Each structure stands twice: as structure tokens, then as C-alpha cells.
Amino acid sequence: MKILDSIEKFAKTERAAVKCLGNELTYKELNENSDKIAKYLLEEFKSDRTPIIIYGNKENEILPIMIGALKSGRAYVPLDITFPEERVNQIIKEINPKVIFNFTQNNLKTHDALEINLDQLKDILKCEISNLSRDTWVKDDDNCYILFTSGSTGKPKGVQISKKNIDSFTQWFEKYLNFDESPNTILNQISYSFDVSVIPIYIGLGNGKTLFSLNKDTLEDLKELFNQLINSHIDCWVSTPALAEMCSKFDDFNDEKISDLTSFVFAGEVLTKKLIGELTKRFSKARIINGYGPTEATVLISAIDINKQMIESEKSIPIGYPIENCELSIIDKNGNKVKDGEKGELIVIGDSVSKGYLNNPEMTNKAFFKSADGKQGYKTGDLAYYEEGIIYYCGRKDFQIKLNGFRIEIEDIENNLRKVNNINNAVVFPVFNEEHKISHLTAFVVLNEENELSNLKKSILIKNELKKLIPSYMIPRNVKILKEFPLNTNGKIDRKKLMEAVK
Structure with missing residues (x-):
């Protein structure tokens, strides 16, 4: 797996893997600590590959746990500290984990799971490391992570993402970003429980970048947020549009103060022309990339660089050209493909599509399907249309109302x-x-x-x-x-x- 190969490669350098609140974790430390966690998981739980749960925010120690899980052949489930207690307990019940790494002071209602806090984690990291066999690493159809999204029934749905899914996404998008192995810094602000965080983790660490993390407390203090951004040396900004909108209210959010920034990557919600206009004035040389994709199809399935013509056009900002190794089609109510310019539901077929929702065959069968040639497909529930090979988003099917x-x-x-x-x-x-x-x-x-x-x-x-x-x-x-x-x-x-x- 590329991210694991990359971490081993850059462990031979002095390069920093992640920085947060002045604390730094090098690639060498990330590699060694993830080996120790993988060794612990393999020795403690033997052949049991039940997913682990990680409950925290942006602590540097979370990344070695994620990587250690992958090296030990199991998935991780990240839960953010802002999740309500009921949601946390629902997910724990659904996963039924053998171990929970808990970075919070919250008392979890677990009877069977082993709970490991930060002090206990430090004890694990004191152990000696020995060479781990790559045979234990996650393989093609093994789950790497499971993210829980809201379910219409009130019960969260666990989206299973495999190594094959991640490879499909990263091979396309790192090429789209023109990423190489130069020592740049990428913003790591998105919660680990939200799949856009996969970009800095798997593409950032997969190319030797330094992740610059912003935790919950920093995001709630705008003065501190700006102090950190100004000193971050970030080259690539990854976030939802909402964070950039918040920052753009301040005059200091510009290329004089944040001078290393060369690209913005936006995903997760609609990117407005007003925000794009503001950013192009403040960061005149930066790429602005609009990405689109459901969690069920691994982060993004389309992307596009925004240009002046798109801003001036009467049409909305496009969501982009489709991912290379998947088929994106627009279909009508009868499942037939529609013509260019006609609106319908966007479906995706290919290696980026998840195998389905964990322990939820009913919801899986509603949203996922097999194509005629046996490939995995997903109905996004989003309305869109094609024009000259570019996809335009028109909203959710379920955002249609009758008044x-x-x-x-x-x-x-x-x-x-x-x-x-x-x-x-x-x-x-x-x-x-x-x-x-x-x-x-x-x-x-x-x-x-x-x-x-x-x-x-x-x-x-x-x-x-x-x-x-x-x-x-x-x-x-x-x-x-x-x-x-x-x-x-x-x-x-x-x-x-x-x-x-x-x-």
C-alpha cells in the first residue's frame, strides 16, 4: 500500500509527518510507533481482525494508531470528540470493538472492549520493535477505515472503504494535484471522521508531505487560527468551503501573509462564486479546485480547476471531470442514461465504490448495485447533468419539495x-x-x-x-x-x- 511504503521510505529522512500546536511527529517516529501499535494489536488479538475505534480529535498520536491498524490488517473507525454521546455509543455497539483508543476524558459505556488512554498508549510505545512482516498489511478487499454517516432512520450507517477503494482514488487524485515527493505542507483541518481528511492522510503522507493539523480549540479561536496559518508554510489547503468563507472575512487572509499557498482543494458542500471571487483576489496565483464525491465512493469522484469563464458563466460552478478509473453516468427514473444537458441522478461504477454499509444489507441493497459486467455501483441520490464532458451539480433528489x-x-x-x-x-x-x-x-x-x-x-x-x-x-x-x-x-x-x- 503506497501510504505504508511512503512512510517507510521517508522514515530514513528527518522530514516531519505531522505538526500540531508546536508538537511534531517525524516520519521516523510515525513508522516506529505504528510498528509498535501493529505489533501490540497482533500479539494481543491474534487473528481477530475486528476494527479498532479511535476516539479523539487531532492528537499527533492518532496517526500512528491508524497506520498501525493498517499494518496489522484491520480497519480503524475514527470518532470525533464533538460527536454526541448517543452517537458514539451507537457506533461502539455497531462495531463491537475489542479495543478503543480514547483520547478524551469521556467515560465510555463499554463492557467488553479494552479501553486505552494516552498514558497507556505511551506505555505501548515504550516496547521494543521488531521487523513486522508485510504479510499482515491490509490487502485489496480488506477494509482500511469505516466512516459513519447519518442514516434516515436515525441510526448511523458505517461506510466500509477498502485498500482497493483507496488505491483507486489516490492514484487518480494525486496525479490531478500534480503531487511529487517535495517537502511541502498540506492543511490537515478536516475531522478524521469526515472522508475529506483522507486527502491529507493518504495523498499527503503517501507523497512525503507534512500535515499541518488544526484542532478543535484552534478552530474556535480565530486569532489563534490566523497565527497558526501565517506560520504554517502550507502549500495545499484542503477544507470545506465554509472554513475559507470564515477566514475570508479577515483582511489578513491573503498571499502576503500566507505566502506559500499554491492550491485550494474544496469538497463537502457547494462552492460559491462569491468565495471563488474573493479567493482569486487574495491569492491570485493559487489553483482553486472544486471536488465532489460521496463517502460511499471514497472521497471524490470528480474534480475541476475553476477558471474565470466559469465564474462569469450563468451556470453554477461545475463539480468537474469524472475520475479516470470509474464510470459516472446520469440516469432518468427508469435507469436509462440521459442526453447531454439533461438532468438526472448521478451514479458511479468502479473500483472507488464501497462494498456497502457495515451490518446493514437492507440499506446496502437500496443504494448499491452490480453493473452488467459485475462491477460495484452506487446511486448517489444527487441530481446532475453533463455538458461537454463536465458534470454540473443540481442538488439532492431528497431536497426536492412540493409547496x-x-x-x-x-x-x-x-x-x-x-x-x-x-x-x-x-x-x-x-x-x-x-x-x-x-x-x-x-x-x-x-x-x-x-x-x-x-x-x-x-x-x-x-x-x-x-x-x-x-x-x-x-x-x-x-x-x-x-x-x-x-x-x-x-x-x-x-x-x-x-x-x-x-x-
Whole structure:
């Protein structure tokens, strides 16, 4: 596996693998410590390959545990400290692990699993290392990690990602990024429980880069965040658009202060033209890459460099050209491929597609399928269309609603709100009445610049301008002005928290 080969290779250098809050872990330490953890797992649990759970945030010690799991032939399940207790316990119950590495002070309700805290981990790392056989490393169809996504039933779904899936993604995307083995630094801000973090881990470490980690406390202190970014020497920025939007409110977020930055990689939510425009002014020479992909198909299945023509076009920002070693098709309700320019559901077939949800054949059979030639496929639930080989995203199938007899796409309203003067970003929700029918729409917006108008007057101006762009039946009844959007663990806009405000 390339990441394991790379760590062994750069262990012979003095290169840093990861930095966080002034603490550094070299490739040599990462290699040795992961060997010790692999040895411990193999000796303690023998042939049992039950996945391990890692409960923490951005502690440097987490990476050796992940790599040690891979070297011992088992998957890891990362749980972020921001997960609610109920969600953590649901996942522990689902995995039924033999061991949990716990970096928190939280008391987990586990009866059977061995719980290892930081002090106990340090004891494991004091042991002598001996040469480990590569025979124990994860192989093609072995799971490398399992990430839990929200399930419509309220029960989280465990997406199983194998070595074959990761190889399919990394071989394509590292080439797309033009990554070589030069000693650059890549931003490692995304929670390990969110699959975009796979980019710095598997592509970053797989090419000898240094990961610059930002932990939860740093992200909650904007002054400290900027101090760290200015001194980070990051070359490649990887995040959701929401983090960059937050940073772009500050004048110091530019190529004078963060001078080594040459590329932005965005994924996880819609990239707006306003953010792109802001970034191109502040980082005039940097690549801005928009990526798209569901967790079930290993991080990204399409990507594109944004250019001036795309910003000036009436169309939304495209989600890109498809991954080389998978087939991406747009199909209609009957499963037939549609013509260029026609909208339908995006499906993906190929080696990047997960084998399915852990212990959940019912949901697996709903979302996954086998193609005519026996390859694994996944129905994304996303609406899209092709134009000249490029894919354009149109929103979720399940974001379509019916209001007063009209079929409405929520993201259509959001995209048009972003065109309104002085609106930086927008989120729209349907509001349900006592009969559980949609009564009206509510929009939350963040402005580019504050003014002295009352919120009521701002709301009226926004709605009047929006009427020029969309039919009146699509205009939200309420427009709520926020200073900033709350972010969830994955760095995305926290829609659940906003939704609570409209109930």
C-alpha cells in the first residue's frame, strides 16, 4: 500500500509527518510507533481482525494508531470528540470493538472492549520493535477505515472503504494535484471522521508531505487560527468551503501573509462564486479546485480547476471531470442514461465504490448495485447533468419539495439567494405545520457587509431582489440574518442546528 511504503521510505529522512500546536511527529517516529501499535494489536488479538475505534480529535498520536491498524490488517473507525454521546455509543455497539483508543476524558459505556488512554498508549510505545512482516498489511478487499454517516432512520450507517477503494482514488487524485515527493505542507483541518481528511492522510503522507493539523480549540479561536496559518508554510489547503468563507472575512487572509499557498482543494458542500471571487483576489496565483464525491465512493469522484469563464458563466460552478478509473453516468427514473444537458441522478461504477454499509444489507441493497459486467455501483441520490464532458451539480433528489402544488428544489433557491446583492451565503429550509405538511420556506443568510438597516428592512430588500430571479412561489416567507453560520464536526454548515431554529 503506497501510504505504508511512503512512510517507510521517508522514515530514513528527518522530514516531519505531522505538526500540531508546536508538537511534531517525524516520519521516523510515525513508522516506529505504528510498528509498535501493529505489533501490540497482533500479539494481543491474534487473528481477530475486528476494527479498532479511535476516539479523539487531532492528537499527533492518532496517526500512528491508524497506520498501525493498517499494518496489522484491520480497519480503524475514527470518532470525533464533538460527536454526541448517543452517537458514539451507537457506533461502539455497531462495531463491537475489542479495543478503543480514547483520547478524551469521556467515560465510555463499554463492557467488553479494552479501553486505552494516552498514558497507556505511551506505555505501548515504550516496547521494543521488531521487523513486522508485510504479510499482515491490509490487502485489496480488506477494509482500511469505516466512516459513519447519518442514516434516515436515525441510526448511523458505517461506510466500509477498502485498500482497493483507496488505491483507486489516490492514484487518480494525486496525479490531478500534480503531487511529487517535495517537502511541502498540506492543511490537515478536516475531522478524521469526515472522508475529506483522507486527502491529507493518504495523498499527503503517501507523497512525503507534512500535515499541518488544526484542532478543535484552534478552530474556535480565530486569532489563534490566523497565527497558526501565517506560520504554517502550507502549500495545499484542503477544507470545506465554509472554513475559507470564515477566514475570508479577515483582511489578513491573503498571499502576503500566507505566502506559500499554491492550491485550494474544496469538497463537502457547494462552492460559491462569491468565495471563488474573493479567493482569486487574495491569492491570485493559487489553483482553486472544486471536488465532489460521496463517502460511499471514497472521497471524490470528480474534480475541476475553476477558471474565470466559469465564474462569469450563468451556470453554477461545475463539480468537474469524472475520475479516470470509474464510470459516472446520469440516469432518468427508469435507469436509462440521459442526453447531454439533461438532468438526472448521478451514479458511479468502479473500483472507488464501497462494498456497502457495515451490518446493514437492507440499506446496502437500496443504494448499491452490480453493473452488467459485475462491477460495484452506487446511486448517489444527487441530481446532475453533463455538458461537454463536465458534470454540473443540481442538488439532492431528497431536497426536492412540493409547496402549494409546485415542485421546488431547495438548492435552486439557495443558489439564487447567493446572487442577491450583499449576500455571502444562504441556506433554505421548509417549515412544516401541525399536519406535517410544508407551510412555507425560511431562509438564513450571511451578509458580505453589515449595514444600519433593521433586519426587517434587510429582509424586504432581499426578497424584492430575489423576485427578479425566481417565481414568487419560491420566495421564502422568512429571511433571517446571521453574522455567521454554525459549522458541524466536518466543517460544513450545521444545517441541523439551523433547522432547530425554524421548528
